[in-house]
Amino acid sequence: MANYDQPKYVTKRPRYFNNQFLSEQDFIDEQKYHIDRQRRHDRLLHVSGICEGLEVTAKDAVVTVKAGTAVDEQGRHLLVATPQTLTLTREDQGKRGVYLVYREVPSDQQVADKGATGDTRFDESAHLFHEAPGGAVTDGRLLLAELTVSANGTVAELKMDNRLYSGLRLSAPGGKALTLRSSSDSPHAVLDGGLSVAQLEVKAVPGRPPLRVMDENGGELLVLSNDSLLTLGDGDRTGKLRLNAEKSYIELGAGVSGKQVHAGKVGYQLLSREMLDIVGAGTDDTNRKVNVWAEGGTTFKGPLRLSSQPLYLRDDDNYHGLRLVGVNDEFGLGGPFLFGWRGGGLGTTNNATRLALTWDDAGDIGLHGLLELGAGVPGKEDSAGKIGYQRFSEGLDLVGAGKTVPERRVKVWAEGGTTFTGPVSLPGDLKVPGLPESVRIIRGSVSRDGTKAAGNGFSVTPDGPAYTITFDSPFKDKPTVVANVEGGEDMTNNALIHSITTGGVTIWTGYNGKYSPFAFHFIAVGPS
Structure with a gap:
């Protein structure tokens, strides 16, 4: 029986002579030799991908692939002679890939009336199919398109961004190889490795720069134009670096929107005679600026002129x-x-x-003299913002900002805390950020017998375990009061706020649910 298996290596080819007896295996071996050489060439000197055609379109649930040619990773040719279609259903909802794979099928059977029965040809038409992505595959398939199929089985999105095109394979030591192929989204060749050139000569084409280097997203990284301008970087981000060989200048931030025409340029006698010109960044010739960071120092040889001075x-x-x-x-x-x-x-x-x-x-x-912050601010109170030694009092004077004396304020940011080594005098009410008005605080300590032990601004009237606190000056609204007993026998000792008015508060003390006199402390906070 004839053996049609294609071996990994074919080292022999048939040699014919007159009167030689030939069998079918001799002709099969002839084909094996040529198939091996053709596939070996395409596998080792080319890369798999699309050679021509095979564009994919979709309408409703029908996907059409045009005729074309491709080569798979084993060097086998994938041929589609006429347009082929795939029909999707609801079961295909989600992400799908359209693939092409090599297929060899015996065909063209010879009928028995000619002496023998058997297939006279192999049909190598490639097999077209669609499948959900995922999982490892080893059949050499090529991706033609990516689909998103809706719930009713129609194509919602078709993408061909990840199609691979055939190209050249450049062998290298260690079994590694570089590839050169066309990009799937633009008419450019892509080399997946470095390129060493002893001498590079590029001839310009009218209307196109002779040299352009782009990133993976199509952004220009380097452009050499026909007018001797070398531009580096992407102007859509922070501006480009441009070198003008003809006029001898470097431009930083080239292409930045709204930039003054000469801003960012460094040139030899560009704008003045006999000088190296450095032009700061800005939108016009009145706001151009240059910042210099030189923590180790800056040295000028010769005089430094500022505004002609x-x-x-x-x-x-x-x-x-x-x-x-x-x-x-x-x-x-x-x-x-x-x-x-x-x-x-x-x-x-x-x-x-x-x-x-x-x-x-x-x-x-x-x-x-005085240090004045905000000098010249329109409407500022005369002394506002001034710091001086005994200029307004016997102390170090610090005057807040404001338009009038009652409006003067000082704000301190000190997240780690503020320490005063002496007493703090507040001649007015205490303003707390977030509260709508001034706040007054009364704190006090009361002995068991109802006498005032500490604090000011209140009086006490005892009645057994009840203590009535009367404020010397009522609050504008009911204050917030917190109280706690001092001493006692166990953790059940407590103080109860019985009632609160703008003019006072009644506090009961006790333990274990029973009323009993105890010494206590309280704090009342409310609007003044």
């Missing part, structure tokens, strides 16, 4: 430090200055009465 760094016997030179004053005594080997000052002259800030070699800083 020279800024000198002095280091000699007479001056040491930073000095802003006035227009007509070489030594700058008519303007702000910083100076001193063992100290210095900030002011308008070197006269001590005109200095606003001084320091010495020990690091001590002196502030002369």
Whole structure:
């Protein structure tokens, strides 16, 4: 019986001569040899994928695959000679994949009246089918499309983003190989590895840049244009880096929306003569800025000019430090200055009465006069925002912000706590953030016999286990009162708030459910 199995390696091919006796196996071995060489070439020098055609469309529950050619991972050709269709049903609801797989079926049977019966051909038409994704497969199938099937069996979505196209396989040591194939979503070739080129020459095409590097989402990472501009980065995010070889400048943030035309440029004599120009970021030529982070220091060789005013760094016997030179004053005594080997000052002259800030070699800083925060704010109360030493009282004065004296406020953020080493005097009511009005607090301690042991702003009238607390000044509304007994025999001792009014509170004490006199403490908090 003839053997049609295709071995992994075919090392022999038939050799014919005159008068040779031939059997069917000789012709089968001839085919095996050519099949082996063709598949070996396609498997080792090409990659599996679509070669042509095989586009997928869908209408209602019918999926159509156009004619085309593909190669599977074993080098076998997958042929679809005429358009093929698949019909979906309700049972196919959900995610489905449309696949093509190699199939070999004996066909074209010879009838018995010709001397023998048997199939005279192998039909290699590829098999088209759909299946839910998942699970390992080893049949060499190729994905043509991904479907989302609705509950009624119709196609709700068709995607061909993950189709693979055939290409070249570049062998490498260790059995590894690089592949070069077309992208599924754009007319580009994709190489899944590095490329080493001894010399690269790229000729520009009119209307298209000679070099473009893109990320996996199609964003431009590098573009070399025909006008000698090299652009790096994606302008849709933080702007691009552009190098202009013709005009000799670098542009940071190229493509940023609303950017001033020269903002972000660094160029040689770009905007001025005989200088290296650095242009800050901004939307126009009045708000361009440059920030420099140089924790280790910044060194300038030569004078530094600010708005046409020279800024000198002095280091000699007479001056040491930073000095802003006035227009007509070489030594700058008519303007702000910083100076001193063992100290210095900030002011308008070197006269001590005109200095606003001084320091010495020990690091001590002196502030002369008041420190005013918010100076020049429209409508500000005259003293608001000022800090001074005994300027308004015998203490260190801190004046809050506000438009009038009653409105002046100070807010302190101190999540870790605030400590006062001396007594705190509150001449007014205590305002608590979140409460609609001022709050007053009365706290007190009462002895067992009803005498006041501690606290102010109240009086006590005892009546056995009942104690009536009367406030010296009623609250604006009923306060919140908390009380607890002191001492006792066990944990059942307690204090009961019997009744509360704006003018007072009645507290009962006892233990184990029985009324009995006890010393107690209380706190009343309410609107003043």
